[in-house]
Structure formats: structure tokens, C-alpha cells
Amino acid sequence: NAGVTQTPKxxxxxxxxxxxxxxxxxxxxxxxxxxxxxxxxxLRLIHYSVGAGITDQGEVPNGYNVSRSTxxxxxxxxxxxxxxQTSVYFxxxxxxxxxxxxxxxxxxxxxx
Amino acid sequence: QKExxxxxxxxxxxxxxxxxxxxxxxxSAFQYFMWYRQYxxxxxxxLMYTYSSGNKEDGRFTAQVDKSSKYISxxxxxxxxxxSATYLCAMGSRLIFGQGTELSVKP
Numbered sequence: 001n002a003g004v005t006q007t008p009k010x011x012x013x014x015x016x017x018x019x020x021x022x023x024x025x026x027x028x029x030x031x032x033x034x035x036x037x038x039x040x041x042x043l044r045l046i047h048y049s050v051g052a053g054i055t056d057q058g059e060v061p062n063g064y065n066v067s068r069s070t071x072x073x074x075x076x077x078x079x080x081x082x083x084x085q086t087s088v089y090f091x092x093x094x095x096x097x098x099x100x101x102x103x104x105x106x107x108x109x110x111x112x
Numbered sequence: 113q114k115e116x117x118x119x120x121x122x123x124x125x126x127x128x129x130x131x132x133x134x135x136x137x138x139x140s141a142f143q144y145f146m147w148y149r150q151y152x153x154x155x156x157x158x159l160m161y162t163y164s165s166g167n168k169e170d171g172r173f174t175a176q177v178d179k180s181s182k183y184i185s186x187x188x189x190x191x192x193x194x195x196s197a198t199y200l201c202a203m204g205s206r207l208i209f210g211q212g213t214e215l216s217v218k219p
Binding site: 040103 | 155207
């Protein structure tokens with residue numbers, strides 16, 4: 001039972017580079033979301049999706065893009081990495097937004 | 113002012129102590145309240161889930177919601193070293209998180 005799988009676990013980027021954080025869930029959940037976690041800030045919602053083909057912005061969407069072509073996958077794209085995007089990123093999914101949310105193990109990103 | 117405020121800690125207690133973790137919030141429309149536990153370098157995992165006001169108990173853990181005061185609490189009885197983690201409150205349909213409280217239970 002894989003649950004929510006994120007890749008890569010660790011990544012170092014140079015300023016200006018682009019990359020995609022992958023997220024996949026095998027629980028047939030409709031709701032998926034991306035958070036970033038910074039010291040003293042808790043988790044902040046970046047983007048979320050209530051189903052395939054539907055995405056919306058969260059609290060801190062600038063600099064990130066998402067798409068939801070399938071129920072299983074919800075990739076997060078950094079368009080032009082900046083040092084301010086150094087953070088730990090968590091993908092999450094649930095059957096509905098109010099239900100139990102399952103988190104992935106996290107992706108540690110450093111932008112130099 | 114942040115929508116959800118959580119006592120930042122860190123908090124250090126001896127084994128067996130009762131731990132109280134708290135959050136306040138400003139949005140009276142919140143109906144869903146959750147507590148997550150996060151071990152170092154791991155994703156958060158759901159600990160307690162409460163809908164609207166009242167208490168909920170699960171083993172050594174009790175969650176309380178006071179909507180009139182916009183205040184939620186998590187109590188841990190007979191705390192164990194294995195409870196050492198960061199505890200995050202979360203609420204609302206889009207899950208707004210508090211800053212997290214780092215708890216250390218010393219043997």
C-alpha cells in the first residue's frame with residue numbers, strides 16, 4: 001500500500017532552473033494538494049485540485065504551476081527557481097477536502 | 113494576524129506528564145479541526161479529527177474544540193518519549209495549519 005508517493009526526496013537547484021516535483025497516489029482520491037513547510041511557518045497551501053482537470057490556487061501560489069491530467073498524479077512545477085523557494089514540499093490527498101488527508105514523505109528542495 | 117495561531121514552543125516535559133497543546137483561530141466559519149503529528153523528516157500524520165465543538169478522546173489523546181472562544185486544544189496524558197514530535201493544528205476545508213509546536217518528552 002504505497003499511499004502518497006513523492007519524488008525526488010532531495011534536490012538542489014541553481015537559481016533560474018526549472019524542475020518538477022512528482023506526486024502520485026494510489027487511493028483513488030479526488031482531492032490533492034501541495035504544501036510547503038518552512039521553519040516557524042507551519043504548512044502553507046500552494047495549489048490544490050478537487051479532481052482531474054480542476055486546479056486552484058492556495059495561499060502561496062506564485063512561482064509554481066500545477067496540472068491534474070489524471071486522478072493519480074499531481075505534479076508541482078517550479079518555473080524559475082529562486083532561493084526563497086528553498087523549503088520542504090509535501091503532497092497530500094484525500095477522498096474529499098474535509099476528510100482525512102494523507103501526506104507524502106516530503107521533498108527537500110534547496111535553491112542556491 | 114494569521115488565521116490560525118499556535119503556541120510555538122518548544123515544549124519539554126518529563127515522561128508521564130500531561131501535555132496541553134493549543135491553537136486559536138479567527139475564522140468563525142471553520143467546522144473541521146484536526147491535530148497532526150510530525151516526526152522529524154517525515155510527513156504529518158493525522159492524530160485527531162473533530163467536527164464542530166466538543167471533546168473527542170482516543171486513548172491517551174483528547175481533543176477539545178471551543179468555538180465560542182475560537183480555541184482548540186490537544187491533551188496528551190501519561191506522555192511517553194515516543195510522543196516527541198512536532199504537533200500541528202489544522203482547520204477548515206482547505207486545511208489552514210498552525211505553526212507547529214515541537215514537543216520533547218524526556219525519560
